[in-house]
Amino acid sequence: MDLTKVFVSGGSTFVQHSPTTDTLYVCSNGILKIFDLTKPEQEPEVLDVITGVRSFEVGPDHAVIASKSGECHLYDLKSLKDTATLLRSPLGLMSSVFTHGGAMVLSGGLDGKLNLVDAQGSDHLLKSTVDVKEQIVALSYNDVGDLAAVSLANGDLRVYSYTAAEPTLVTTFKGMLIEGKTINDTVEDDDENDEFDDDLDLDLDNEASSSSSSPALPSLRPDWHPNGDLLAIPTRSRDIVVYDRANFSQPKFRFQPSPSKPVVDLKWSPNGKYLASAGQDGKLIIWDYKTKKSIQSCPIPVKPLSLSWSRHSDEVVVGTTAGNIGKYRLGGSKFVEDEADEADEAEEEEDIEDDLAEKATSSPSQGLFGDEDDFIIDDDGAGYVEDSGKRRAEVEPRPHKHRRVAETSSHTPSLTPLAPFSPGSTPWSSNRRYLTINPIGYAWSVKQDGYNTITITFFDRSVQKEYHFRDFSGFDVASMNGEAILLAKSGYKSRQEESRTTSTILFKSHDQSRNWQREIRLLPHEFITSVSLGPTSVFVCTSLGYVRRYSVFGRLERLEKMPPVVACINSNRYLLTVTYTSPYSLSFNLQDLEGKYYQRGEGLPVKEPIRGIFFSSDGDPCIVGEDNVVLVLTRWRDPLQACWIPILDANEGIGEVAAGGNVRAWPLGLFKDQFSFIAVRGSQYPSFPLALPSEMEVKVPIGESKEDKDGEKDDEEEAEVDKGNKPPSAEEELLRTIVQAELLNDAIANDDVEDETAEERLAALSIKYDGALLKLVGQSCNEGDVLDAFYLATKLRDDRALAAAAKMAERLGLAGLVRRINKVREGRMEVE
Missing domain, CATH: 2.130.10.10 (YVTN repeat-like/Quinoprotein amine dehydrogenase)
Structure with missing residues (x-):
């Protein structure tokens, strides 16, 4: 020594x-x-x-x-x-x-x-x-x-x-x-x-x-x-x-x-x-x-x-x-590494990192293995590192003008600016990334020498135990639920190849009782953009618009072609796909698992990047765009009636529930009237370790100014504000109640709600609806706007609410308004 x-x-x-x-x-x-x-x-x-x-x-x-x-x-x-x-x-x-x-x-x-x-x-x-x-x-x-x-x-x-x-x-x-x-x-x-x-x-x-x-x-x-x-x-x-x-x-x-x-x-x-x-x-x-x-x-x-x-x-x-x-x-040839080989491997790794860094902002779901085309099953656990082929661009001469014209001929499909997408995924940072995050848990990957280690973690560890496994394929797309996880190697790094490539999908149940793996032969320039795992079906979507449905046992059951798919998510009954229309617009399709369309090729009022896509706990499609506004789809079971309603501005809401500045909401899901999210502080993406999910109540972004809110406060509301609880305005509460009641009523009518308390919740929303209207009636009475007060009173559903409106008018000496409200009550009694 x-x-x-x-x-x-x-x-x-x-x-x-x-x-x-x-x-x-x-x-x-x-x-x-x-x-x-x-x-x-x-x-x-x-x-x-x-x-x-x-x-x-x-x-x-x-x-x-x-x-x-x-x-x-x-x-x-x-x-x-x-x-x-x-x-x-x-x-x-x-x-x-x-x-x-x-x-x-x-x-x-x-x-x-x-x-x-x-x-x-x-x-x-x-x-x-x-x-x-x-x-x-x-x-x-x-x-x-x-x-x-x-x-x-x-x-x-x-x-x-x-x-x-x-x-x-x-x-x-x-x-x-x-x-x-x-x-x-x-x-x-x-x-x-x-x-x-x-x-x-x-x-x-x-x-x-x-x-x-x-x-x-x-x-x-x-x-x-x-x-x-x-x-x-x-x-x-x-x-x-x-x-x-x-x-x-x-x-x-x-x-x-x-x-x-x-x-x-x-x-x-x-x-x-x-x-x-x-x-x-x-x-x-x-x-x-x-x-x-x-x-x-x-x-x-x-x-x-x-x-x-x-x-x-x-x-x-x-x-x-x-x-x-x-x-x-260490002595002996078997202990001394070949320094030349190591230098080549290190240079190759740097090339891959440089390429990943170029796409970090636009493609948060890139994988580790770059231009690798083939899937290799590592039977002996030894791992592998293949040549990424990144030097090709350095040695090829710059093409002449006539070559460029030939390359953009009609025989070569145009490349859409798509990238692999998984709900909650993040780009690589310090050799680790989140593959997917949802209300159940998250999957995260750590780079190692020649392979990655993927760990599945659950927010409720009493239900499932954390587990991990080695990834020799470079999986970069994922979807998980309470029963299993679905992973895919997108083939994104090979999208410019002229030959067909092979991608891999892997299904693993959390209890390790059912695991299967399939290979998919992709067309030239094609790669997997999104996968979705539901209770009974698995969906795999590509950049050329191919949508494959598998059973949870790995059997291909359906193949469909649509425009290039940006993202997909499925529930136990429905599939929502977001498709690429142009650089300035996206569309969406909504169908049941057998292929029956409810909405097809409808415009989607969001821009990329999509930050979140999920079904609410009542089964309604939701999406969050780059502006962090949560949209929920209403009337989607009726042809040509679907409408995206903004029910929450997460940027505004996070400021009311989280202390300090520079806090972002990373969307997870919508549960009744609560929006679930991860609070991200001082960063664009969730960091390690991951914070526990938080919740904020949905609040329709009606564009209300601070002066409008202050003008509506009474003494009791001011006391609540002093305690840090900002009461919603009556207008916002009314709009929110209408949207929630419409969604819940439609779901109940179509037997799409599994919640046993759905009927009780709908009755409670009816009471909240009348309560919000009574607040507005009171405001109009105080302002002396009798016509507006009567207009609002006619929208009250319960007779007790009409009686309360009449009493408010009587206390303020609005005898004419009292008579008109009483006539409405009498007319309804005669009809009944």
Whole structure:
């Protein structure tokens, strides 16, 4: 092992490699040194950092340090500046790690609190706090599954899920780790010996180690495998035990033989093939994941403290307790990666990223695998990375003018500016994206080396358990319900190819009882734009207007051709498709699952991008456009009568229900009179972890000015406003009640409502209708507008409401109005 003195003053030395570049970061004694490994002769850059370092973590562009003083600092590795103090704790912090693709930082320490802080926003808001009621000594984060392994001073290891805004405890390993007698002085700048529990040494060696000869502290930090599935744990019995996150009840395997002394640190290699461990026995051991055994060992001249792998997985750097670092290069051809191949793969990945960035704003649903045309089933789990073919554009000469004319001939179909669409999907950000979000839950994907990991998470975890799987196809279109998820590889990256391509659709039930996969041969320039999963049917739509209906068992049942499809959604009875008409307009079709049309080729009053499309809880089609106005389709069961009614301006409504500014509503669904959404703060798209759904009451955007509202308030309403509850205006309430009653009455008449309380709700809406009219009658009476008051009174349905209107007129001395209202009452009684 090559040993290098980095800090003359000695001290605990932490090492970290950059995950994206050939850069080594070495931190100790308030100094961070940055080494460019491609220029070994060059002097390192130096950055002053906080002293008393307890943990040091490096992300793509930033580093985070937790200190014994209780502060967590964020550093910009490009500008070499201290960016922010993310957290201050009254007691010392033990560990801080990046989470959610580097967007957040999770910290824990002696106060026993797990704090999640926003690392990207300017305010660095505290997102969540979990009181574990025990001193926290180490953290390890699974960025693929958003799982945090939390090591506690009492020897317990807990795993928390951070897939949602509120963390949840997944499992607890009781007494798994070496128990610490005292944690307050576990890491000292001057390499002091610390007291840890020696009971295990007494048990195994029949004698305790003396403090004078005690090696480095045993590790309490487990490490997650790069694929996100496995967790390696250094146990108090000196075994290195590996658990699969799919089953924490029993170990998946153990590395053999066990180290002779407790492990000081352990790290998986970036390619996941090896595990490196440094122990109190002064040995660096390389373990092979495939054989589960040690394959190489090397003595460490100085007490080890931390480990880090190079991004090529061919070298391990050891940080020590004396200011040194040791470098150990894995021997043998089978350990050394082909650098030329890696350079090609890295360049290919950069090409794909550049192409994705070009379409990020207009196509939020692009996938990972670029121009890959063929679907490959990975039977052995080895994965693959194909040549994306991006260099073709660089080597082809610019076509001559006559070539351009030929390319736009009638034989080549014109390409519509469409992109794959999934409800709630987001573009890639920090190697992760949401494939779909709906009121049930969400599917999200994380990029890895040669494949993606897709995780399905539910808002109500008591109903379904979160699960994940590897995606070797590059699925970029999705739809899910309470029973299953439907995924598709759109083929969007191959849309300019002149030959036919193959796409793949995958159906997976949440309980894993029914899974199937089908391939679809697409025409040249064709790609899948949208998929929809209903209780009994699966729909797959393409950019050339082909609509395929499958059963939930994977049988093709219907094929239809229509204009290019932008988006689709289906309920248990109906299918809504949005089609492309021109660059300035969209159309919609509404049909039952057997193909009978209720509305066909009707204009849609929204512009792209479509932000949300769904059926309400009463079965009515709803759509949200770029203006965030929620539209619901009324009278759609009658030919030529369909009408889109705006029932909510989400931009206006979010300001009334959410505190603070710069908040957006990400649409999810409409449940009776409540609009469900995700509150998005300071961003265009939902971030990780995803906030829990919120609700706001629908409110017809009638364009009412603030003065109009103020003029209608009485003393009681002003009191409500003072409390933060803004009462709706009588006009808005009347319009909203009419729309809701019309929708519900139509659904009941056509037996399309599954809610048993539908009749009761309709009766309640009738009462609300008369109540809103009475408010307007009262306003007209107060203003002396007798004609308007009488006009409104004639619209009252219930005789008791007419009697109330007459009493209001009588109190104001409007005798003529009273007589006219009474005549209306008498006329209705005679008819009855």
